[in-house]
Amino acid sequence: MYFLTSELYFPPPEFASPEGILAIGGDLSPQRLLLAYRNGIFPWFEEDEPILWWCPPERMVLFFDDLKVSKSMRNILNRNIFTVTFNTAFEQVIKQCRDTKRPGQNGTWITDDMTDAYIQLHKMGYAKSVEVWQGNTLAGGLYGVDLGHIFCGESMFSLVPNASKVAFITLAKKLQQKNYRLLDCQVHNNHLESLGASEITRDLFLKALKL
Known part of the structure; x- marks a missing residue:
């Protein structure tokens, strides 16, 4: 495992541990975060841990032709x-992603420092959000880092059933229309798999990132 210094640098992704940890330490400056995402690397760590940088051997991604919209979800979308x-309420979205309780999780990996870092990226035009409203109330949403050809999803939340699915599906359709290559979902979970995401190798993901 590589220990980062103040130098703006990451080791090659193939140096990652079997579980995908590439480096430890460094900072969450906008410059380092952008360098990370452009090289297939993302931060993921708990509140009391040092910063951990990941580039896992298997990457969860959505190819837009694989998007699965169930009959019930089509009905929800059609009923408006x-x-x-x-990008109308980025700070609200990231704070809800941080604060919303999830079954089986004691806390969140979105620390205050992470929140501040992505708000800064948003102000620079790189971190973006999708908001799902029910009336005037924020019901769900997601945020991530937009590289211009790949959108790197970070987190999503729902305060109302299906709101995060609406955010994900709507974003995927918009990215497809803009000819993005894929939506990066980082690591496997069953919720994303039900929407059509699947795992590819790190090498294939990095090739898509560099094309």
């Missing part, structure tokens, strides 16, 4: 139960 906006 929710209103979807983009």
Whole structure:
């Protein structure tokens, strides 16, 4: 495992441990975060841990042709139960992702420092959000880092059933229309798999990132 200094540098992804940890330490400056994402690396750590940088051997991604929209979700989308906006409430979205309780999780990896770092990236035009509203109330959403050809999803939340699915599906369709290559979901979970995401090798992901 590589220990980062103040130098703006990451080791090659193939140096990652079997579980995917590439480096430890460094900072969450906008410059380091952008360098990380452009090389397939992302930060993920708990509140009391040093910063851990990951580039896992298997990457969860959505190829847009694989998007799965169930009959019940199509019905929800067609009924216009929710209103979807983009980049109108980034700080609300990231703070809800941080604060919303999830079954089986004691806390969140979105620390105060992480929150501040991504808000700064948002102000620079790189971190973006999708907001799902029910009336005037924020019902769900997601945020991530937009590289211009790949959107790197970071976290999502729902305060109302299906709101995060609406955010994900709406974003995927918008990215497909703009000819993005894929939506990066980072690591496997069953929720994303149900929406069509699947795992590819690190090498294939890095090739897509560099094309």
